[in-house]
Amino acid sequence: EASDGVEAIEKYYSKKPDLIFLDxxxxxxxxxxxxxxxxxxxxxxxxxxxxxxxxxKIFNECTKLGVLAFLVKPFNLNDILDIISFSNEVTLMK
Incomplete structure (x- = not known):
């Protein structure tokens, strides 16, 4: 978890997470x-x-940058779980 954009970038480089949730x-x-x-x-x-x-416009820009998903608040936990499940299935197929 990062409290701001600067910290988010720093944590990305230091931890290289497999999955990022980005507000x-x-x-x-x-x-x-x-x-x-x-x-x-x-x-x-x-x-x-x-x-x-x-x-x-923001959706299109994020899509062009290759995001896994673009979720508009409010959303529910099942939306996130479905996306992660789909992502894992695609990864296993590779």
Missing amino acids: LVIPKIDGLSVLKKIRSHDHSSKIIVLTGNDNP
Whole structure:
């Protein structure tokens, strides 16, 4: 867990997580900038974007950056579990 965008980037580089939950509205550096920074070095990490904004332009930009999912708040736990399950199935098929 990171309290802001700067910390999110630092934790990404130090821990290299298999799955990232990224809110687009975070202090210091917004989530979209964090996503771009991560993608500039790593195109394979699984990133689920969480947002209260269903703006199609932001959705399209996140999609182009290869996010695993784009979830608009409010969402339920089953949405996340389904995405993770699907992701694991795809990984096993490779």
